[in-house]
């Protein structure tokens with residue numbers, strides 16, 4: 001039986017500690033959130049992020065974009081937020097409407113305000129293993145915080161990351177690489193046999209592809225650490241990419257869905273937002 005990596009409990013503790021730090025700092029961090037209100041997931045997650053921000057003393061400002069918005073129009077919104085000194089963090093919730101090039105928008109965010117770490121500059125600093133003051137993407141950073149909390153050190157381990165989005169897989173692979181794991185990054189074009197071969201002797205498996213129950217217990221090594229980033233809805237319930245019932249029998253540690261990576265993403269976003277506000281104060 002595996003130990004549960006309890007992201008919900010850990011994120012609660014992180015948010016309590018953060019609320020104290022925000023109060024003691026005397027700063028007024030403000031997170032601007034640009035999102036597509038027609039997207040069900042975006043409405044749900046943005047609402048969760050805003051409620052969590054309010055609880056730790058971080059103000060938020062909603063910027064809902066229209067269905068027919070263009071990349072140019074969103075770039076203008078971001079430029080205005082970059083120039084607004086009252087805004088200390090900018091989050092562009094993906095995906096924006098069809099016509100918008102999300103990656104171009106992420107990269108237009110001033111690096112010191114890019115609290116979700118998805119722009120080219122921040123990702124480049126991470127890739128070069130010197131993120132410094134520049135925020136790292138909240139989801140993979142939250143996974144690293146959770147591993148550390150449970151004393152799981154990637155050093156010398158074989159890690160397999162499944163999924164290579166800018167939001168999750170690419171920065172996840174970079175973080176594990178920076179932590180001296182040997183990393184395999186699998187994606188849609190990884191032949192099935194090659195994926196199964198990699199999984200068989202992986203010490204750490206992190207999955208985010210968006211396919212419910214994509215990984216099953218019979219595919220993993222005894223004692224592996226399993227981290228499930230997937231967020232699917234099956235019969236109205238949040239379900240991950242790992243088949244929990246079969247996987248928890250073989251894993252040493254496993255994240256549940258819900259209550260694993262999701263809450264860590266939100267807590268990490270808030271930590272990044274406060275750190276950005278502190279740095280802006282210090283550097284001004």
Ligand SMILES: NC(=O)C1=CN([C@@H]2O[C@H](COP(=O)(O)OP(=O)(O)OC[C@H]3O[C@@H](n4cnc5c(N)ncnc54)[C@H](OP(=O)(O)O)[C@@H]3O)[C@@H](O)[C@H]2O)C=CC1
Nearest residue numbers: 139163164165168187188208209210229230231261262265
């Ligand atoms: N819990 C949390 O905090 C978060 C959860 N998520 C969830 O994680 C999942 C992934 O999100 P995101 O990265 O944004 O999604 P994307 O759709 O951007 O990326 C999906 C990735 O999965 C890969 N993929 C698709 N099918 C397969 C397959 N059959 N075998 C191997 N790889 C495959 C794709 O490969 P290719 O690049 O080749 O197309 C792509 O890299 C979703 O369920 C999302 O809801 C995402 C972010 C945060």
Ligand SMILES: Nc1nc(=O)c2c([nH]1)NC[C@@H]1CN(c3ccc(C(=O)N[C@@H](CCC(=O)O)C(=O)O)cc3)C=[N+]21
Nearest residue numbers: 045092093094095116138231238258259260262263265
């Ligand atoms: N710029 C950007 N940054 C993101 O971090 C980002 C994004 N865009 N686009 C979409 C994905 C998705 N995402 C989630 C965050 C929290 C939960 C979460 O807390 N989920 C709860 C369950 C929620 C439920 O019950 O449905 C949990 O896992 O316990 C889920 C998904 C962030 N994303």
